[in-house]
Amino acid sequence: MTGEQDIPRLVLFPQTAEVNQKDHLVIGGCDSVALAEEFGTPLYVFDEVDLRSRCAEFKAEFKQRYPDTTVCYSAKAFTARAMLQLVKEEGLDLDVVSGGELGIARSLDFPMERVHFPGNNKSAEELEMAIQYGIGHVVVDNPHELDMLREIAGKRKVNILLRLSPGIDAHTHQYNTTGTVDSKFGFTRSTWDEAVNTALAAPNLNVNGLHFHIGSGIFEMEPYEKAIEVMLEYAATIKQRHNFEIRVLSIGGGFGVQYTVEEVPPPIATWAEVIVNKITSQCRELKLSLPRLIVEPGRAIVARAGVALYRVGVIKDIPGIRGYVCVDGGMGDNIRQPMYGARQEALVANRVAARETGKVTIAGKYCESGDILIRDISMPELKAGDILAVAGSGAYCIPLQSNYNASFRPAIVFVREGKARLIRRRETLEDLTRHDVV
Numbered sequence: 169m170t171g172e173q174d175i176p177r178l179v180l181f182p183q184t185a186e187v188n189q190k191d192h193l194v195i196g197g198c199d200s201v202a203l204a205e206e207f208g209t210p211l212y213v214f215d216e217v218d219l220r221s222r223c224a225e226f227k228a229e230f231k232q233r234y235p236d237t238t239v240c241y242s243a244k245a246f247t248a249r250a251m252l253q254l255v256k257e258e259g260l261d262l263d264v265v266s267g268g269e270l271g272i273a274r275s276l277d278f279p280m281e282r283v284h285f286p287g288n289n290k291s292a293e294e295l296e297m298a299i300q301y302g303i304g305h306v307v308v309d310n311p312h313e314l315d316m317l318r319e320i321a322g323k324r325k326v327n328i329l330l331r332l333s334p335g336i337d338a339h340t341h342q343y344n345t346t347g348t349v350d351s352k353f354g355f356t357r358s359t360w361d362e363a364v365n366t367a368l369a370a371p372n373l374n375v376n377g378l379h380f381h382i383g384s385g386i387f388e389m390e391p392y393e394k395a396i397e398v399m400l401e402y403a404a405t406i407k408q409r410h411n412f413e414i415r416v417l418s419i420g421g422g423f424g425v426q427y428t429v430e431e432v433p434p435p436i437a438t439w440a441e442v443i444v445n446k447i448t449s450q451c452r453e454l455k456l457s458l459p460r461l462i463v464e465p466g467r468a469i470v471a472r473a474g475v476a477l478y479r480v481g482v483i484k485d486i487p488g489i490r491g492y493v494c495v496d497g498g499m500g501d502n503i504r505q506p507m508y509g510a511r512q513e514a515l516v517a518n519r520v521a522a523r524e525t526g527k528v529t530i531a532g533k534y535c536e537s538g539d540i541l542i543r544d545i546s547m548p549e550l551k552a553g554d555i556l557a558v559a560g561s562g563a564y565c566i567p568l569q570s571n572y573n574a575s576f577r578p579a580i581v582f583v584r585e586g587k588a589r590l591i592r593r594r595e596t597l598e599d600l601t602r603h604d605v606v
């Protein structure tokens with residue numbers, strides 16, 4: 169077996185990733201080249217051990233420092249039923265952002281008191297559904313929703329959190345920033361007082377606390393510390409004015425993950441340490457009781473556990489300009505590069521240890537010039553038929569998939585101890601035409 173010291177990119181792959189005697193990439197004890205043969209490409213492979221240990225790590229690192237923590241998986245990062253079932257088994261709560269996600273959770277008998285519902289433009293139907301199911305919290309986002317919810321709730325009592333926009337820049341991609349003043353998410357500062365007045369006065373709303381979520385793919389501690397400061401100072405103001413203490417503080421998700429060898433985010437233990445220290449010291453200073461803490465990781469639970477396998481087809485060399493290596497997937501199954509300029513890395517699954525010979529651009533098969541998976545990546549000489557394994561494909565790839573060019577969305581397998589379990593089959597022509605009315 170070959171280790172990380174020989175192949176630096178192996179650290180970006182799931183924790184069970186190794187290289188076998190055939191020089192093939194192995195995940196969860198399964199030879200990835202054999203998986204590509206058996207299930208076809210593109211194929212999304214998730215390491216179940218990695219997924220479960222990430223859930224356990226979040227729980228352990230926060231709870232040992234702050235026992236009253238609830239870890240809540242943000243379903244939108246990867247929403248397959250098998251994933252939500254795993255989350256249920258691991259004892260995490262669930263964040264949903266739509267009636268669809270709520271419906272999937274319900275279809276798995278996910279305990280509804282462990283489900284929370286943020287989102288910036290929930291429909292009346294979605295709010296009704298949330299109330300009927302008796303979910304843990306509706307995370308109220310704006311004045312309009314607050315009015316709607318009071319109306320729809322009627323005589324029923326609804327547990328809510330108020331999502332306040334703290335006006336903080338998390339220094340991530342513009343499309344991944346949610347906590348700045350200029351954001352569509354959360355109550356803006358000028359509406360906080362009125363939101364609190366209205367919510368506390370509503371007999372059918374049970375205000376449990378405050379919520380913020382400052383963005384995604386964050387590498388810095390400081391934005392969290394600042395946001396906690398802003399929120400708890402405001403909690404102290406609420407206490408003074410209304411003699412009401414918040415019982416819950418949700419700090420959202422957004423914890424960055426390692427997509428490249430060079431850029432290493434803080435480990436989960438460090439996030440936990442800094443966040444918990446900030447909350448406890450701030451509460452002491454402001455004479456607030458410690459609230460229940462909710463953390464909502466999505467990406468950090470699933471990103472590294474997922475690997476996408478593609479087959480190499482056309483190779484086009486434009487001398488002096490660029491070499492394109494085209495694979496049988498692309499923006500239809502992973503739009504992160506075109507959408508966010510996101511960077512991922514890859515290995516040749518059938519010749520992992522092969523020496524790199526130069527830079528190429530990995531392109532997809534879709535009819536868009538922007539259909540790029542990885543720009544300018546150093547690779548060995550590639551040839552048609554090679555299997556490319558793209559690391560860090562577990563989060564925000566599958567849920568953003570499309571049927572552009574009438575492509576079939578790929579199959580997904582969970583691997584563990586040498587066994588592969590199909591959790592979503594590849595689409596067929598029948599799937600593509602099923603909804604059309606002729």
Ligand SMILES: *Cc1c(COP(=O)(O)O)cnc(C)c1O
Nearest residue numbers: 242381384421422464465466467
């Ligand atoms: C998307 C989202 C998260 C999860 O973000 P990650 O970057 O995937 O950790 C958590 N909370 C809310 C409210 C979100 O919208």
